[in-house]
Amino acid sequence: MEKFEKLTGIAAPMPLVNIDTDMIIPKRFLKSIKRTGFGVSLFDEMRYNRDGSEIADFVLNQPQYREAEILVAGDNFGCGSSREHAPWAIKDFGIRCIISTSFADIFYNNSFKNGILPIVLPQEQVDVLMKDAEKGSNARMTIDLENQVVTSSDGEEFPFEVDSFKKHCLLNGLDDIGLTMEKASSIDTFEAQASQARPWV
Amino acid sequence: MSPKTLYDKIWDAHVVHEDADGTCLLYIDRHLVHEVTSPQAFEGLRMTGRKVRAPEKTIAVPDHNVPTTAGREDPKNMTEDSAIQVAALDKNAKEFGIHYYPVSDVRQGIVHIVGPEQGWTLPGMTVVCGDSHTATHGAFGALAHGIGTSEVEHVLATQTLIQKKSKNMKVEITGKLKPGVTAKDITLAVIGETGTAGGTGYVIEYCGEAIRDLSMEGRMTVCNMAIEGGARAGLIAPDETTFEYVKGRPHAPKGAQWEAAMDWWKTLFTDEDAHFDKVVTLKGEEIEPVVTWGTSPEDVLPISAVVPAPEDFTGGKIEAARRSIDYMGLEPGQKLTDIEIDTVFIGSCTNGRIEDLRAAAEILKGKKIKDGMRAMVVPGSGLVRAQAEEEGIADVFKEAGFEWRLAGCSMCLAMNPDQLAEHERCASTSNRNFEGRQGFKGRTHLVSPAMAAAAALTGKLTDVREMM
Numbered sequence: 001m002e003k004f005e006k007l008t009g010i011a012a013p014m015p016l017v018n019i020d021t022d023m024i025i026p027k028r029f030l031k032s033i034k035r036t037g038f039g040v041s042l043f044d045e046m047r048y049n050r051d052g053s054e055i056a057d058f059v060l061n062q063p064q065y066r067e068a069e070i071l072v073a074g075d076n077f078g079c080g081s082s083r084e085h086a087p088w089a090i091k092d093f094g095i096r097c098i099i100s101t102s103f104a105d106i107f108y109n110n111s112f113k114n115g116i117l118p119i120v121l122p123q124e125q126v127d128v129l130m131k132d133a134e135k136g137s138n139a140r141m142t143i144d145l146e147n148q149v150v151t152s153s154d155g156e157e158f159p160f161e162v163d164s165f166k167k168h169c170l171l172n173g174l175d176d177i178g179l180t181m182e183k184a185s186s187i188d189t190f191e192a193q194a195s196q197a198r199p200w201v
Numbered sequence: 202m203s204p205k206t207l208y209d210k211i212w213d214a215h216v217v218h219e220d221a222d223g224t225c226l227l228y229i230d231r232h233l234v235h236e237v238t239s240p241q242a243f244e245g246l247r248m249t250g251r252k253v254r255a256p257e258k259t260i261a262v263p264d265h266n267v268p269t270t271a272g273r274e275d276p277k278n279m280t281e282d283s284a285i286q287v288a289a290l291d292k293n294a295k296e297f298g299i300h301y302y303p304v305s306d307v308r309q310g311i312v313h314i315v316g317p318e319q320g321w322t323l324p325g326m327t328v329v330c331g332d333s334h335t336a337t338h339g340a341f342g343a344l345a346h347g348i349g350t351s352e353v354e355h356v357l358a359t360q361t362l363i364q365k366k367s368k369n370m371k372v373e374i375t376g377k378l379k380p381g382v383t384a385k386d387i388t389l390a391v392i393g394e395t396g397t398a399g400g401t402g403y404v405i406e407y408c409g410e411a412i413r414d415l416s417m418e419g420r421m422t423v424c425n426m427a428i429e430g431g432a433r434a435g436l437i438a439p440d441e442t443t444f445e446y447v448k449g450r451p452h453a454p455k456g457a458q459w460e461a462a463m464d465w466w467k468t469l470f471t472d473e474d475a476h477f478d479k480v481v482t483l484k485g486e487e488i489e490p491v492v493t494w495g496t497s498p499e500d501v502l503p504i505s506a507v508v509p510a511p512e513d514f515t516g517g518k519i520e521a522a523r524r525s526i527d528y529m530g531l532e533p534g535q536k537l538t539d540i541e542i543d544t545v546f547i548g549s550c551t552n553g554r555i556e557d558l559r560a561a562a563e564i565l566k567g568k569k570i571k572d573g574m575r576a577m578v579v580p581g582s583g584l585v586r587a588q589a590e591e592e593g594i595a596d597v598f599k600e601a602g603f604e605w606r607l608a609g610c611s612m613c614l615a616m617n618p619d620q621l622a623e624h625e626r627c628a629s630t631s632n633r634n635f636e637g638r639q640g641f642k643g644r645t646h647l648v649s650p651a652m653a654a655a656a657a658l659t660g661k662l663t664d665v666r667e668m669m
Contacts, residue, residue: 016524017517018397018497022635027616031266031282033240033289035350045637074517076398079431079497080635081614082333083238084349102398105433106333110349123516163365165224176351177251180359183218183226187254187361190217190228198214200454200462201230201258201326 002115003173007096008142009069012059013133017074021107024078024086038085039092060093064136070143072126072133073100077118078107087114097143099150101126112166115173117145119160128152145171204472206369207438208404211344211469215327217361227364230326231343232356233312234261234299236290237616238331242354243293252297254360259299260321263287264311266616267304269579269606274305283617297357310582310608313337313550317421318582320450324439324466329356334550334632336427340420341447342439342469344404347428367433368478370403371471374411376485381666383560384419385552385630385649387411387483388426389491393501395481400432403479406471407437411485417446418556425551426632429498438470492537492662493634493647495525500634504652504664508535528636529644530624537662540646544627545576545657546639547603547650549613552630553581557650558589562597564654564668570602571660577604577619579611603657615639628656 029041047058054061060068071077071090077100078086087110090098097117111118121129132139132152139153145167150158169176180187194201205213218226232255239261246252253259266283267273276284287304294301302309308319313334316322322338328345329335331353338345352362372391392399405427412423420437427435437443444463447453454462489503500522502509510533511523526533531540547553547561558580570576578598580586586608589595599605612619613631621627621643630653634645646662655663 015517015520017521018499020497020633020635022633022638026637026641027614030237030616031280031286033244033286035241045641050641074521076401076431079397080333080633082331082335082347082349084241084331084351087349102401104398104431105401106347106349110351113349113351163224164222165220165363176363177249177355177358180226180355180361180363184359186218186226187228187359191360194228198325198462198465200323200458 001113001173001175004096004115004117004145004170006142006144006146007069008140010065010067010137011070011072011129011133011141012065012068013130014059014071014073015130018076018079019073020080021078021083021086022080025083025089030083030085035088036092038089039094042089042093067094069094069096070141071095071098072130073098075101077103079104082106084110087111087116091116099126099129112170113176115170117143117170119150121158121160125158128156129158204475206471206475206477207342207406207436207469208344208369211325211327212366214325223365225364225366226361227327229329229356229360229362230258231316231321231328232259233316233328233330233335234259234353235265235312235332236263236286237265238350239293239353240286240289241350242357243297245354246357251358253299253357256298258360259357260316261290261294261299262302262309262312262315263290263304265610265614267609268617269609269611269619271607273607307583307587310585311550311553311610313425314553314581314585317341318584320447320453323447323453323462324443325469329362333428334425336435337421337425337550339424339427339435340417340437341443342436344434344436346434367404368402369476370400370405370432370479371477372405372407373409373480373482374407374485375409375482376411377414378411378485378488381490381651381669382488383649383651384415384422386488386491388423389493389498389501389647390483390488391481392426392430392498393491394483395430397429397497397499398431400427400430403432405430405432405435407435412437413440416556417442418554421554422551426498429632439466490649490652490665492652494529494531494537495522496528496634496636497521497525498632498634498647500525502537504537504662506537508533508537510534538664540662541660542626542628542646542656542662543574544621544625545574545653546612546627546629546631547577547653548579548581548611549631550581551632552650553579553585555585555588557630558585558594561650561654562594564651564665565601565658566597568601568658570657574602574657574660576602576657577606577612579606580608582608612639628653628662
């Protein structure tokens, strides 16, 4: 997994609440058996007309946001399906960080597995950052994971919380499976005990 | 010992390892797999030379994009990309030695219907699947939730998940339901109350008289939509109804093991005075048949209500409601019962079980659907389909004018050819009314099976109580 340490980049504002995984990546793109190539289809139904032409006023089609690496989004971002194609599409587009007041649980976990940092902040702080994002490409935000701080283009700092294990994995680009494999003997022991206690499982 | 919730008990029985910061390695008893979210995970195993740690606890079935029309055993009758995904599942199931129900098997169906039906899902288990509606299995008092593809690979390789414990939330439905009100109305009414983010960070335990009174089918409907309320999982404590359902299923324990299992299962309830971090209570007798008007499952209203105005909301929901009303082609103030529909879908992991089909057939018996209506029943599994045929329910649907399809997820997520066309409007027994969910620019109103049947007859969203 790609490491995430510090990022300074353009933030795109998406104030809509309840942006669901069907909006992020519609199901007709789920038929791939690969993990890559979804970026062009990110937000497909909001981003393109049926004939494939771009919808000009969609935020990521606007010239100042085409290179966005951060999203500032409305409440409950990523609700809906468990499809990891949603973070795959976001990452493939080039977005590495999403800031919102809340995220759906599965999407939140999926993001960390793909080198994307989702940040939860209180409403009033997200409001400030949303305004900052609306300034366009001259206003660059900085995300510092090590120190757990978002810095707006005006230099205002917003500390955020992140689970220590998830932070460790993201900072170091660690693969969880490898880490868990190191605990194989604990799994063996658990399995032996559980097969005594609950042999029907 | 301090009193524990049902969730606490199941969690504690599955912790393999706990770090100082509370990060746990949780053992997984059952891993369900389907064709859409698993190919990349199996590919990951191949690339790293890893095996499936517990193939005997891993069950695969294609459901998301299989056609529901005859002849689908032949890949030529699938779209090319669907056939590739189904072929990949076939290959992976064989290569890694996991249990498998191909489309040619009568037991094939929606993964969340097949698991319980075959007795794979049992009380007190941990169950995961690369699908958010895994919450369904919580109806058995199993801790069940959806995971992403990276986690699918993690479970395949290690039979564990890295997790932090959620908080405990209690949703109590007191009293009795009124006639015409079903499990679907309960679960939608709860989401209407809490909002789609109201359960975020929690595992919900549903309890109360109205929940106890439900069949296993009804309980599965309730837990299925816990995810639409944002919860990691929904749970219902197992009781005689649960044990009765489980007993004799192909993979349920038998003989002495059954007795041993029962001894443990009977301890799976929330202790008196156990702590819940959040409590929501609804009165069963006050719940009406409900429908959704918007594009979020929280956009729920009783069928007697009118379409709201954006100004009825606050904060970010004002703009979201404006967008929803526009997308849905509705007017604020319009009576919900004046909304005309052209499509009816009965099926899905929410409402594709035998009891759902019976409830719809009860309304349809001896009647015809409205002229021009496209109406489709997609049983949740081949066995549900066979049972409905045996009970004569299939004939009721066919005589009323419904298409009688083969099992799969179908128009719930419209990955197969069962889709809405632009601006078509569907009364659907599925679980999501998101924009584009059932087809590009398609419009979805979530309802119970009985309400869907009523709408098929009148051509409008209809209060089913007027037909009873």
